[in-house]
Structure formats: structure tokens, C-alpha cells
Amino acid sequence: MIYFNNAATSYPKPPNVKLAVNDYFNHYPVGQNRNQLGGEDLILNIRKRIAKFLGIKNCNNLFFTSGATEGLNLLIAGLNVEEGDHLVTTENEHNSVLRPLYRLIETKKIKLDIVATNEYGIINVSDIIKYVNSETKAVIVNHVSNVTGFTLDIEQLALQIKQKSKAIIIVDGSQSVGYLPIDLSRMNAIDAFAFSGHKSLWALEGIGAVYISESLINSDQNKIAPLIAPLKVGGTGVKSESLKQPTELPIYYESGTQNIIGIISLAAGVDFITSIGLEKINQRVSVLSDYLVDKLQAMPEIISPSFEIEIKNSIISFNILNHDPSEVAFILSNSFDIIVREGLHCAPLISKRLGFFPKGSIRVGLSYFNTEGEIDFFIDSIKKIISSKC
Amino acid sequence: MIIINISIKEDCLDSTIIKEFAFDQSINREYINYLGKLGSMQYFPEFPKPFFSIIVDREFKIKGIEGEKTIRIIFDNKNDLEVEKRLILFCNRFTL
Structure with a gap:
């Protein structure tokens, strides 16, 4: 075959991913903030390793999702937008971006510009910039097209957008992470980056992550109020006395039991890439x-x-x-x-x-x-x- | 040859529907020739696993692989259940 x-x-998965997944069954279950086992929290350790791989300075700005679709849904549905607000995307996008945006058109009556590519799927930064104005609330683009393989210069795009707008820049990195170098501390004009783990990061299906930059965290006087609403709220393992969702990161976005085996496979996938x-x-x-x-x-x-x-x-x-x-x-x-x-x-x-x-x-x-x-x-x-x- | 399961593979936006018929035995050349009596048949023995397709105009297209136990049928009109009924009867009528 x-x-x-x-x-x-991706298939086959690297040998160390298979070993890590198998090894998971040989230990007591661990979950973030949900056990009394000694040593460093496993999830925290993995979060640090993946953050380092992506050049993320504060690992708490990285949170796990079920995949890029959940991550992009969270980022788009969580935008603080209202009727008439202007958003920009491109024809290159996957339905994990287009459908959440179309839902915002239906539910919030936003205005959406979809920037056309040329007949080969190529789109220039300047093509997108033309549609961005001072009123634009968000620009959502993929880094690499899942149809043509075309790579957009997201760093340049983000820098140029920031020169003319306060728009939030959301990048779908599903087809680039694991192949292209991603340094999110250097690409600091990008506000959010979502990706899946089971493609070029070699993880199991059902795991992904989202990075949000400090620009989306309103940490005034130690009171943290992230600007993107969570997709789900619930048990976080800490602050259980409160009936309100804790706003600290990453738990603000990580309610419910984590996909531990998926997270372990993601770490092993990243280790494989680093080793090669x-x-x-x-x-x-x-x-x-x-x-x-x-x-x-x-x-x-x-x-x-x-x-x-x-x-x-x-x-x-x-x-x-x-x-x-x-x-x-x-x-x-x-x-x-x-x-x-x-x-x-x-x-x-x-x-x-x-x-x-x-x-x-x-x-x-x-x-x-x-x-x-x-x-x-x-x-x-x-x-x-x-x-x-x- | 008996059909043991029928599943929908794709319910298309247009009027077509793709179904998969699973048989109790592997499809051999004799059975492919039998299905070929339904319409216009193409058979490709030069492929590592021979592929065949049978087109019945305005009704359906069958495609399959010799040695496998399933065929796929693209029905032109998903609402015309008579065509499917006739095809099922035809498929089940063959005896080795």
C-alpha cells in the first residue's frame, strides 16, 4: 500500500509516537490539575515543549483542542463582533473557517469580504491588504492551502495589516506546522494560530492546539480577561468553588477532561521532528x-x-x-x-x-x-x- | 452470489446517489461478464487488480474490482427505487 x-x-506514524501511545497504558491516568501524583504535571511539561517548538514565550498561551476545526471555531465564534462588523478571509480557506464565518453572517450579521485568488490559487499579501480598513475586526487566513499547497507570507501579511488596522489576525496553520518553520514570537503580529496534530505533527486524530498572543489577553492589574470567548465552559480541576469560568490561561479554554493520549502523541510527534x-x-x-x-x-x-x-x-x-x-x-x-x-x-x-x-x-x-x-x-x-x- | 448488505456511500447534491453492494462471495470474471449483460461494460485486466465498469444509460453506473466482494453503484436518480430493485434482483439471480 x-x-x-x-x-x-499522516501515516505511518513515527516509531516513537507508537511507543509513547503504547506506554500511556502502562501508567496511572494523569490529567491536568486532577491528581495528586508527584512530579511536574505531564500536560504542563508537554505544553512547554510544544510552545518551545513554535517559539511561544509563555506556554500558557497555548491550549489544546480536538483539532484545527475546534480551534478555528473557538477563535471565530469567540470574536467579540456585532452587526455590521467587517471581517476578511480568502477563497483558499477550508470549511473549518468558512462555515464558522458564514454562521457569524447568519447570527451576527457581520460583513465578510472573501478575497479571490488567481486561477492557480495564488494570492498576494497586497490582494488581501486592499480589503482591510480601519474598521476591519478580523482577518482569517490559512498559511498553506490544503488544495494547492500555496504558502501565504503570513508574517508580512500580519505586519501590513497592523499598519492600517487593529484587526485580529487568525491563522490556520494546519498544513504548515511540522513542515515550515513557525516562530510565533518572531511572527508577533499574528494574534492567533490554530493547528491540528494528526497531519504533519504525526499525532493521533482528535488533538490540536491554539496559540493566542498577549494582544488577545487583557491582563490589566492582574485581572485576566481574554478577548476571545471560550467555546465551552465547565470543569477545570481548579477554582471549583466558583460558578464562573476561571479566566486564567490556559484553563479558560480547556474545560473538561483532556485528550491525554492525544496530547502525549503530539509531544512525541514534535520530538520526532526535533530529532530529525x-x-x-x-x-x-x-x-x-x-x-x-x-x-x-x-x-x-x-x-x-x-x-x-x-x-x-x-x-x-x-x-x-x-x-x-x-x-x-x-x-x-x-x-x-x-x-x-x-x-x-x-x-x-x-x-x-x-x-x-x-x-x-x-x-x-x-x-x-x-x-x-x-x-x-x-x-x-x-x-x-x-x-x-x- | 447474494447481496448481503447495501450501504449509502454518498448522497450527492445533485440527483445521484452512490451505494455499495456487498456480496457473500468474491466477484470473479464470470460474474463480471454476467453484470456486463446489463449495459456497456469496460474491463481492464492490465491493472494489478482488474477494474470494471458497467454503464446503463440514464439509470446507473457500476464500478468494481475483480476479486473484491463489493461493487459501487452510482444511481442517476436517487428517487427511482424501481431501478435499484431490478438491479438487486439481477445481482442475486446469478448462480455459479
Whole structure:
């Protein structure tokens, strides 16, 4: 089996992730603020390690979620907006951004500008800046498109937005974290960064995290009042005498029992990246992406926005002329044992822009563990499908 | 060959619906030829696991893999249950 669906969920997981998950069952259960076992709190220890990996100075500004969808829902639904407030996003976004924003249109009657990409899914910082004004409340963008692999210069975007607006800048880092260097203390104009753990961070499904900067925490006179409302409130393990949700971070956003095994797997995934080196992982995946794109580009039947995108990242989407992508994916999976993703990839607007609507496209999501040999077999398989005229 | 389970794989926005029929036995070449009597068949033995598709105009498209126990059917009109009933009867009528 060849697995090319890493942009959905990575597989195989690194050996140390499997070991860490197995080891979890050999110990008494631990949960943040919910036991009397000695030693440093496990979750705190992991929070510190992940914060360090992302260049976050205060690990309490990082809190765990079930994934990027929950994180982005929290950030968008928690915005303090009212009727007529202006928000900006782009066509590149996943439904985990678009649907919460459309709900704000319905419930709060906000005004939303969706910035168009070009026909290859490319969008410039200046394209987005044009839509931002002094009244804009928030700008929500992804770092890397989950359809085209296009990478937005979020650091430059955030800096330019801050020059003309007080808008909150929210970044969906689902497809960049684990491949691209993220230093959130250096990218300090970004107010919030949400990501999932089960893609390029190698964790189990069901774990993710959100970072919010000090700009979203109103800590006047030691009274902490975060500017983003929590998605859920409830048991935090501390201050249980209070019927109000404690406002200290990270517990303000972490009610309920944590996904401990997911958090452990996330830490192990980050440890794996650190042990190999992020730069080495990025270089390896870039080599594989270029190798695949070169071979696809040599086939006149292939249509792909990736041919026009300079920095490929790990994602390449394409279609074969006169072939239904769902049928191609079915044949790849069932005849050739190659797993890819087909469809709209939960990103309908960019699929429309690329001319891939309504049937969508075939998406290859590469990982550090893929090989040139697998790509060769994949290309041969595509050639057989094309020549069979099925 | 008997259908032992029918599941909906995708209820599409348009009028189509994709269902999966699971059989009690693996699909062999003989059964593929039998299904091929329904309409226009394509069979690809050059693939590592042979793929086949059968199109019945304005009714459905079957796709499957020789050796597997399931086929997928894209019904053109999800509301036309008569077409599905006839197909089920046809599938179950075959004996080795």
C-alpha cells in the first residue's frame, strides 16, 4: 500500500509516537490539575515543549483542542463582533473557517469580504491588504492551502495589516506546522494560530492546539480577561468553588477532561521532528514534491495549479483530462493500492476558482516517509489509467 | 452470489446517489461478464487488480474490482427505487 493522503492524516506514524501511545497504558491516568501524583504535571511539561517548538514565550498561551476545526471555531465564534462588523478571509480557506464565518453572517450579521485568488490559487499579501480598513475586526487566513499547497507570507501579511488596522489576525496553520518553520514570537503580529496534530505533527486524530498572543489577553492589574470567548465552559480541576469560568490561561479554554493520549502523541510527534530536524524534513518533502510535479508536468493530460506554484510544500492537486477524479481515486485505491484524496477537500471556493468544481480534484499529500520509488509507481499507475481510456 | 448488505456511500447534491453492494462471495470474471449483460461494460485486466465498469444509460453506473466482494453503484436518480430493485434482483439471480 502506498499512502499519499498525508494532508488529511499522516501515516505511518513515527516509531516513537507508537511507543509513547503504547506506554500511556502502562501508567496511572494523569490529567491536568486532577491528581495528586508527584512530579511536574505531564500536560504542563508537554505544553512547554510544544510552545518551545513554535517559539511561544509563555506556554500558557497555548491550549489544546480536538483539532484545527475546534480551534478555528473557538477563535471565530469567540470574536467579540456585532452587526455590521467587517471581517476578511480568502477563497483558499477550508470549511473549518468558512462555515464558522458564514454562521457569524447568519447570527451576527457581520460583513465578510472573501478575497479571490488567481486561477492557480495564488494570492498576494497586497490582494488581501486592499480589503482591510480601519474598521476591519478580523482577518482569517490559512498559511498553506490544503488544495494547492500555496504558502501565504503570513508574517508580512500580519505586519501590513497592523499598519492600517487593529484587526485580529487568525491563522490556520494546519498544513504548515511540522513542515515550515513557525516562530510565533518572531511572527508577533499574528494574534492567533490554530493547528491540528494528526497531519504533519504525526499525532493521533482528535488533538490540536491554539496559540493566542498577549494582544488577545487583557491582563490589566492582574485581572485576566481574554478577548476571545471560550467555546465551552465547565470543569477545570481548579477554582471549583466558583460558578464562573476561571479566566486564567490556559484553563479558560480547556474545560473538561483532556485528550491525554492525544496530547502525549503530539509531544512525541514534535520530538520526532526535533530529532530529525524541521529543515531536513522540509527539504526532503520539497525534493519529493518537485520530483512528483516534474513527472506530472511531463504528461499533457494533467492539469494542476501546482505547476504554477513556486514553493510546492507537501500538497499537489491535479486532474486528468476527461477523467472523473472520484473514479481515478477509486481505481488508484482498489486496483493499485495507492491512497490519495479526491473531491473538494472541504474547500469549495478554491476548487471553484481552479475550475475543479463540482467533482473536485485528486490530491497527493506527501510525507517525510514517502519515497521516489513510490512516486514512480504512482506515475506509472496514472499512465496506465490514462492509456486504458477508462 | 447474494447481496448481503447495501450501504449509502454518498448522497450527492445533485440527483445521484452512490451505494455499495456487498456480496457473500468474491466477484470473479464470470460474474463480471454476467453484470456486463446489463449495459456497456469496460474491463481492464492490465491493472494489478482488474477494474470494471458497467454503464446503463440514464439509470446507473457500476464500478468494481475483480476479486473484491463489493461493487459501487452510482444511481442517476436517487428517487427511482424501481431501478435499484431490478438491479438487486439481477445481482442475486446469478448462480455459479
